[in-house]
Amino acid sequence: MTNGAMKKQSLVERLQYIDRRIIFAFIAVAVIVPLLIGAQLKEKTTPIVQAMFDNVEGLPEGSRVLLSYDYGPTTAPEIQPMVDAMVRHCAERKCKMYMMAVWATGHNLTGETIEGVLRPDFPDLEYGVDFINLGYKAGNQGLIRLILVDFKTMYSTDANNIAIDDFPMMENITSLRNFDLIVSFGGGFPGIKEWIQFAGDPGNIPIGGGCTAVGAPNLYPYYPSQLVGLLGGAKGAAEYENALIIAYPKYEDYPMAGMSLMVSQTVAHIVIIFFIVFGNVLYFILRARGMTKEGLGGVR
Amino acid sequence: MKRRVPLMMVFVVSLFMVVQNFVPLDEWNWIYQFLLDWTMIIGILSLLLGMWSLWKVHTQKIKRKSENYGYSFITLSGLILMLIFGFFPGSGGIENYWYRSFFYYIMVPIQATMFSLLAFFIASAAFRAFRARSVMATLLLLAALVIMVRFVPMGPLSPIVSDAAGWILKVPNLAAKRAIIIGVGLGAVATALKVMLGIERSYLGRD
Amino acid sequence: MTRRQLATYIFFGVVVILFAISVALKGFFVTFGAFLTLAIFSFLYDDNPYYKFAEHLFVGVSAAYWMCMGFWGTMVPNLFGRLYPPMVGPVIPALKDNPSDPFMLIPLILGIMLLMRLSSKAGWISRWALAFVVGTTAGLNLVRYLRSDFIQQISSTAMPLYVTNSAGFSLGETISNIVIFIGVMCGLIYFFFSKEHKGAFGAGARAGVIVLMITFGASFGYTVMARISLLVGRMQYLLDSWLGMIG
Amino acid sequence: MKHKLRFAAVLLFLPLIFSPLLAQEGEEMQDGLLAEMQIEPPPQAVITVAEDMPNDGGHKLTVRWEFPKEFTSSVVRFEVYRAYSPDGEFVLRGESPNDFYEYLDIGDREEESPNYMPNDSSYYYKIVAVGTEGVSSESEVGGPYKTYGQWFHTGKVPLLIAVILFCIFTIYFVLSAKGGKELYIRPLAGIEAVDEAIGRATEMGKPILYVLGIGTAAEIATIASFTILGRVAKKVAEYQTSLIVPCYEPIVMSVAQDIVRSAYLEAGRPDQYDEDSVFFVTNAQFAYVAGVNGIMVRDLPATNFYLGYFAAESLLLAETGNAIGAIQIAGTDQVSQLPFFVVACDYTLIGEELYAASAYLGRDPLLLGSLKAEDWAKGILMVLMVLIILAVLLGWDAPREWIRVNL
Structure with a gap:
């Protein structure tokens, strides 16, 4: 197509083949601006998330909660907000938190929760007494199966190679059955499904989960019989934060990762929907003029 | 010799793997575990082949001074540096500072950023493809819209939209995925069988 | 020097200065990570030297990364550690006293056979190793697909079309189950290859395509959320971890 | 009179004075009775049998x-002890509730495991019925009982039937196709476009990019893609266009090299084959995408093929390809990536169509025959599902239950 022909195109025609970089720019703005102004959007808590929240809320003081970090840096933006919200909740409930990872990539992410949530907001909590980082161990679902019967063979030290028996909170832990709740974050393999199959079902231990939005539909069938609750994607995190704010009003004006993620989500969705509608309007104008092209993925 | 032996090997090994599934005996399970271990080790050894190819492609680019050959230096130096860090003597493997730093500050950011480019591409693809050109395209478009509109606050309409989205995800979505999976399952079984029987032998080359 | 070249050099200079300032303030690696992030994002505008740099670096580093991971993670414990355990003693003390396992010579030999490909004369030997790998997985896949994708799907599709629950007849679930059943059937009809899509059969196939299209649209729309989350994550890295502009 | 009164008073008081004593005596008596009852332990359990658990390697009894x-209430639980010989050391294996007279003793297969239970060995068992207040009774030693591994997993009969049926179908149709029987196959838009797409690249004088995905050489989708690559490479050789095949896996690379070389040979142009057209990029998912995208924007191929196993990179590739204006033909068996290919590519082979494509391109009777076998299996499956659903509708739940339990 020569430049001369380009000039003869009508505005509508040119808009139909709008430079995709313009769309990119809109998406970038839609994501960045809400982050910069720190906007938050409340999400009404759905029953499946509320169930998870209620379960944690119902734990008596000193209950043991195992948090398994079964995800990597690529899905961290989606998962981390729910981990933070849940850790915050567990800390409020004065539960003892045991952090571990079935994914090698989860190893470093446990540190992020400790440095990002526990140390600044709960300075009274003591490492080894109220929370502990057990780190990553290889073995995938085999690891889960193993620690269901024998915890300390696999975990003889914590993530910093300090002997496990030095920590008071590890005293009576011999198997996964000693935990009051296990929460797996991730939803990939190994993940929530394996925790249900190899720990929750055989050991009759309550399992909760937090997973990516993409993984959630595959896990819904396990609720409520095998999963006490499930947080799906950024929305799940925001819903959990909402429940947290209702129960603990002091967090009303607190920056919540999930809720601010939801603002970017909503704006970006609106931008994409706008472009789809816009494209169709252009298309119908052109069709009225009889200038359209067919074809879609070869399926007719 | 060049083709018959490999084809026989495929048949024997795959037949064992199939039959193994029905035999719970220890000895069989033991061989099965061995075979799986072996394929894994062969896979890692084959990486040397990849290294060689990578090395050759880039050294040749440099030698021929083909377009953008300067960047080949970057690839090769990244490769060599990472290999040195990875096999650093006395480091006991991969736990040394440089290896980890290269992973966390080079690989992880690029990887995550490549992945996040999808946010842009999904938008541009939606704009271009979701046009009501035909009945099928319209269905595709409407289904996507219903799912995406969940995020738009619409007051009293919101529960209806979220129910509709939930239904689409739970019902037609499940049906189509099941149909595809059954088809894929059958096709995969057929292909595996063709490989076993030597009908499908393209992977062995022709000469 | 053309104007365009000049602009490129000025831009490069600005990048170098900003990079230096950032290194001074934030340290080298955080800056480098941020630089690479931006370099990849620049691909959205067009191909450019910064993207080329990041891409080529990534390719080289990642290839070596997986080589090292494979070596220390698989070769050392599973091959050397079983062939001659004392060899891996310094790295994995736990394996040191295990008995050696001569069977592990087989994968080593097969692996070396595979590498024979590099020789033009003995290249055909590599097919033996290939045959072994393909044969193992073909047999494994045959049963696995048949069980998980075929037989299991029948069992989950065989559900009652007339659903009653504690509150009596459930219209919603009944409709859903009927739609699922018909959807699966029509989808399967679409995948028939040896029968012409004509008449009633053609109508079924068309209905199958309809279900497929709705599904594709829905999955596409559903994935948007996850992708936006990823982008937010990267932006948080740039704005927060690097620039410290949030909170 | 006074004495009488005093006597009466004493008489009246006597029981009071002695009552504690009496009472104490009574209690003592009761205690004695209880003690006697406790000494009586619960009756012995009688081991009837210890059966080898079917369908395993012989590590469960x-x-x-x-x-x-009638003595259920006098027992708290049963403890199960096991030994290798009747007078050997009996080890506690587990417990069973007081109204459940069965215990599944599960051992491990691995020798190093503390819970190791060798197969083809004899075991002796002893059941201890633990009474309500700590008194228990031991059963006679039962045994020897043997564990042994089975040659066939009876729970997998349906799977075996499926495998055999499918093999018969395939072999039958392959043989009948070999016999020259004409087989109809419906057109596939994606396949018909292959020639056109290669032709277009030739006309434009631009290369063709063929991406085999990120699966291993043994992945079924990759194997299907190999066959298609063979056809494409032959066409490319005939048209004298150039071909770029960046690979994710070294084994895939070497196979692809073989295939492309053979295709050039077959087309009669072995001299045209460029060894470097098939090369390894890296086996990190996103580094691979970064590399391939770079190749796309620099070499500007006119036609892109994405056939094989794909994950999240599908849209990254397809959108970049779209931006450079290439004709794109995609195909994968990954359900989650199909939407992106359908949206961003010109033609998409959906799931099974990818496997079928090799048969279409080659028109090899053997491959076509197996396609027909797949259709038959699908047909049988559909009939089965309809029958089961009908049975359920008519109130006959047994077949569905059988499937639910056995499959």
Whole structure:
């Protein structure tokens, strides 16, 4: 197509083949601006998330909660907000938190929760007494199966190679059955499904989960019989934060990762929907003029 | 010799793997575990082949001074540096500072950023493809819209939209995925069988 | 020097200065990570030297990364550690006293056979190793697909079309189950290859395509959320971890 | 009179004075009775059998015993002990509730495991009925009971039937196709476009990019893609266009090299084959995408093929390809990536169509025959599902239950 022909195109025609970089720019703005102004959007808590929240809320003081970090840096933006919200909740409930990872990539992410949530907001909590980082161990679902019967063979030290028996909170832990709740974050393999199959079902231990939005539909069938609750994607995190704010009003004006993620989500969705509608309007104008092209993925 | 032996090997090994599934005996399970271990080790050894190819492609680019050959230096130096860090003597493997730093500050950011480019591409693809050109395209478009509109606050309409989205995800979505999976399952079984029987032998080359 | 070249050099200079300032303030690696992030994002505008740099670096580093991971993670414990355990003693003390396992010579030999490909004369030997790998997985896949994708799907599709629950007849679930059943059937009809899509059969196939299209649209729309989350994550890295502009 | 009164008073008081004593005596008596009852332990359990658990390698035994039902309340639980010989050391294996006379003794297969239970060995069992207040009774030693591994997993009969049926179908149709029987196959838009797409690249004088995905050489989708690559490479050789095949896996690379070389040979142009057209990029998912995208924007191929196993990179590739204006033909068996290919590519082979494509391109009777076998299997499956659903509708739940339990 020569430049001369380009000039003869009508505005509508040119808009139909709008430079995709313009769309990119809109998406970038839609994501960045809400982050910069720190906007938050409340999400009404759905029953499946509320169930998870209620379960944690119902734990008596000193209950043991195992948090398994079964995800990597690529899905961290989606998962981390729910981990933070849940850790915050567990800390409020004065539960003892045991952090571990079935994914090698989860190893470093446990540190992020400790440095990002526990140390600044709960300075009274003591490492080894109220929370502990057990780190990553290889073995995938085999690891889960193993620690269901024998915890300390696999975990003889914590993530910093300090002997496990030095920590008071590890005293009576011999198997996964000693935990009051296990929460797996991730939803990939190994993940929530394996925790249900190899720990929750055989050991009759309550399992909760937090997973990516993409993984959630595959896990819904396990609720409520095998999963006490499930947080799906950024929305799940925001819903959990909402429940947290209702129960603990002091967090009303607190920056919540999930809720601010939801603002970017909503704006970006609106931008994409706008472009789809816009494209169709252009298309119908052109069709009225009889200038359209067919074809879609070869399926007719 | 060049083709018959490999084809026989495929048949024997795959037949064992199939039959193994029905035999719970220890000895069989033991061989099965061995075979799986072996394929894994062969896979890692084959990486040397990849290294060689990578090395050759880039050294040749440099030698021929083909377009953008300067960047080949970057690839090769990244490769060599990472290999040195990875096999650093006395480091006991991969736990040394440089290896980890290269992973966390080079690989992880690029990887995550490549992945996040999808946010842009999904938008541009939606704009271009979701046009009501035909009945099928319209269905595709409407289904996507219903799912995406969940995020738009619409007051009293919101529960209806979220129910509709939930239904689409739970019902037609499940049906189509099941149909595809059954088809894929059958096709995969057929292909595996063709490989076993030597009908499908393209992977062995022709000469 | 053309104007365009000049602009490129000025831009490069600005990048170098900003990079230096950032290194001074934030340290080298955080800056480098941020630089690479931006370099990849620049691909959205067009191909450019910064993207080329990041891409080529990534390719080289990642290839070596997986080589090292494979070596220390698989070769050392599973091959050397079983062939001659004392060899891996310094790295994995736990394996040191295990008995050696001569069977592990087989994968080593097969692996070396595979590498024979590099020789033009003995290249055909590599097919033996290939045959072994393909044969193992073909047999494994045959049963696995048949069980998980075929037989299991029948069992989950065989559900009652007339659903009653504690509150009596459930219209919603009944409709859903009927739609699922018909959807699966029509989808399967679409995948028939040896029968012409004509008449009633053609109508079924068309209905199958309809279900497929709705599904594709829905999955596409559903994935948007996850992708936006990823982008937010990267932006948080740039704005927060690097620039410290949030909170 | 006074004495009488005093006597009466004493008489009246006597029981009071002695009552504690009496009472104490009574209690003592009761205690004595209880003690006697406690000394009496619960009746012995009688081991009836310990059966080898079917369908395993011989590391599980189900121990069963008899116990008089009327004594259930006097027993808290049963403890199961096991030894390798009748007078050997009996080790506690587990417990069973007081009304359940069965215990599944599960051992491990691995020798190093503390819970190791060798197969083809004899075992002796002892059941201890633990009474309500700590008194227990031991059963006679039962045994020897043997564990043994089975040659066939009876729970997998349906799977075996499926495998055999499918093999018969395939072999039958392959043979009948070999016999020259004409087989109809419906057109596939994506396949018909292959020639056109290669032609277009030739006309434009631009290369063709063929991406085999990120699966291993043994992945079924990759194997299907290999066959298609063979056809494409032959066409490319005939048209004298150039071909770029960046690979994710070294084994895939070497196979692809073989295939492309053979295709050039077959097309009669072995000299045209460029060894470097098939090369390894890296086996990190996103580094691979970064590399391939770079190739796309620099070499500007006119036609892109994405056939094989794909994950999240599908849209990254397809959108970049779209931006450079290439004709794109995609195909994968990954359900989650199909939407992106359908949206961003010109033609998409959906799931099974990818496997079928090799048969279409080659028109090899053997491959076509197996396609027909797949259709038959699908047909049977559909009929089966309809029958089961009908049975359920008519109130006959047995077949569905059978499937649910056995499959």
